[in-house]
Amino acid sequence: QVQLVESGGGLVQAGGSLRLSCAASGRTFSNYIMGWFRQAPGKEREFVAGINWNGARTHYADSVKGRFTISRDNAKNTVYLQMNSLKPEDTAAYYCAANSGPVIWTTAALYDYWGQGTPVTISS
16 A cells, blocks of 8 residues: 655645645655556546656656656655646646556546645636
């Protein structure tokens, strides 16, 4: 089992920044590919960003490319999502997830463990 706890969400104005954190406990953190997903009210959960076990490979949704950066610190068992140039359409609950597979999946169903989510609201 892997337990994931997100933090760092909040309310910011458009153009602002937020840094989300996801602290993991349980099994060896570096064994897992980590992903960030988001879900807006009335919409399906969508992939935002993913990172492989050592941070050498990352993948982003087109909608956040160039604005968001995913990183991880295996010594701290934490994955981060730096979000810059935020837009109202970024408003959603943000979830981190862990997957024990070999690739950065963009499909939520392929992730094994999930956090409880942290809300992000961007005002215009």
